[in-house]
Structures are given as C-alpha cells and as structure tokens.
Amino acid sequence: MTSYPVDMTVKPEVEAFFDEATNTISYIVKDPTSDACAIIDSVMDIDYAAGRITYDHADTMIARVTEMGGTLEWIIETHVHADHLSAAPYIQQKLGGKIGVGEKIMVVQETFGKVFNEGTEFQRDGSQFDALFKDGDTYRIGNMQGFAMYTPGHTPACMVHVIGNAAFTGDTLFMPDGGSARADFPGGDAGELYDSIQRVLALPDDMRLFMCHDYGPNGRDIAWETSVGEEKAHNIHVGGGKTKEEFVKFRTERDAQLDMPKLIIPSLQVNMRAGEVPTDDDGNPVLKVPVNGL
Numbered sequence: 001m002t003s004y005p006v007d008m009t010v011k012p013e014v015e016a017f018f019d020e021a022t023n024t025i026s027y028i029v030k031d032p033t034s035d036a037c038a039i040i041d042s043v044m045d046i047d048y049a050a051g052r053i054t055y056d057h058a059d060t061m062i063a064r065v066t067e068m069g070g071t072l073e074w075i076i077e078t079h080v081h082a083d084h085l086s087a088a089p090y091i092q093q094k095l096g097g098k099i100g101v102g103e104k105i106m107v108v109q110e111t112f113g114k115v116f117n118e119g120t121e122f123q124r125d126g127s128q129f130d131a132l133f134k135d136g137d138t139y140r141i142g143n144m145q146g147f148a149m150y151t152p153g154h155t156p157a158c159m160v161h162v163i164g165n166a167a168f169t170g171d172t173l174f175m176p177d178g179g180s181a182r183a184d185f186p187g188g189d190a191g192e193l194y195d196s197i198q199r200v201l202a203l204p205d206d207m208r209l210f211m212c213h214d215y216g217p218n219g220r221d222i223a224w225e226t227s228v229g230e231e232k233a234h235n236i237h238v239g240g241g242k243t244k245e246e247f248v249k250f251r252t253e254r255d256a257q258l259d260m261p262k263l264i265i266p267s268l269q270v271n272m273r274a275g276e277v278p279t280d281d282d283g284n285p286v287l288k289v290p291v292n293g294l
C-alpha cells in the first residue's frame, strides 16, 4: 500500500472552467506563494458533424493564466477521456509546461491502437507525453508538492491528483448526487473502481474534491466541488458504507444500459496521442471512424 504525502496546510488557489458542450470542468491550480500554476483536464472544442476544431475554451484559460501572471508548469490529464478532446498541446505551445498522464496510458494505447488499426508510427509507450506518473509519484508546482494516486476502474490509466488540500478526481468520483462514472470501457472494471474510490475516501475528510464532470442531476445547478467527508456520507453509489458487491452489481447493470459517449471516437484518437490530432500520409489532420469497432 502506497503511503501518500498528504499536506493539508498547503492551500492552492483553484479556478474552474466549465465546458457546456461536454459537461467537463477544467481547472487552473495556482500556488498562492509564487506565480506557478497547473492546468488539469483541458478541453479542445469540436463540431464533430462538421469535422471542425476550435479553441475557445482553451483560449479562455490561457487568457486567465496570462492575466494572473502565471507560469504554467504542468498540463495534467487525469485519464484518457472518452467524452471530450484535450487541448494540452495547444496550451503547451502558448504557455509551456509539461504534459503528464498516468503510466498505464500504455495499456490504453495498446487497446485503442488495435481498435483504430493504428500503424507502427503510433507509439504505444506513452512517449507522446512529457511525464508518466506512477502511483505516489510527486511533482512540484512552485512551492507546492502534488502527487498522483493510481485509481483504475473507469479506465486502466486513471489517476487522482492531490495538491495540498485539493484533489482532482477525474472520473473516479462524481458529486454525491451524481455517484460514479461508468466502468465498462475496454480495460475498465467496476470492482477496481470501488477499490480506487475507497482510497480517495481514505484521504482527510476536509480534503476538497474537484470533479471532472457534472450533469446537474434532478435539475440542480452544475457543481464541481465537494469534500471527502461529504462523499463518504452522501455519495449515492458508494456513500453510507455501501459494499463492493452492491456497487459492482449496480454499476454493471447500469453500464449495460448506457449509450457510447457522443465524442468517444474522436476523443480516444486525440487523447491517446496527448491531444495531438492524427494525420494522414500527407500530414493532414484526419480522424477515423472504425465501423463496429467499439
């Protein structure tokens, strides 16, 4: 069992940027004692029907980092998202910073390299990223230390990132009334997801938790911040001491009824390349649609 360097005395400044098209929340996390900051789970805009990519969401975040005089040190992906495209390379080109993801990205690249029938030029070793995190790996954002917590289940490469008293859950948890994310993508596992969630819930009760998605269940306003204590008490899928057996049964039955995310086909091709759009033999950006491949 990895022991994690939790330090609740460090209190990063967190700003959230909600993307209405995909219900994703991207974050700027800033060190209050320096100009250093990180961006977590950025979004590139896509009109998939038109095959058009734009950068309004990323530009808003870039403008904010510039306005605060921030030095971008990290661009972190909590996992290979299946419902939105990452803008990491675009942001890196404008602001610098290292792009980091969990080292199990290699498993995801192997799986989806096959689904999309990628050629040998598609490296399956994670080399498209600047840093590959293992469980418990630490990194600096100015004077703050962050660490990665390995949380497989939704995907095999999911990491929760903990920076001081703030944890960025990716899709390992949703708000208490949203429950949890699906665990039926290739390499996903409901039992593993339950175990990963328990490790997040073992963090201090007053740890701030920031979600990657929210869908405003039952008509409530979109929200993205909760705490470990709130999740433990009230999460509708895992709170109040629900057992692993109960969770796995519920999650498996629910997942069997879910449609594929609308943007899964472009998202995987781009995100498994650290946000780069693949190109054809002439170097033109192009996306594939494998028929009956997923």
Ligand SMILES: [Fe+2]
Pocket (backbone or CB within 6 Å): 079, 080, 081, 082, 083, 154, 171, 181
């Ligand atoms: Fe996801």
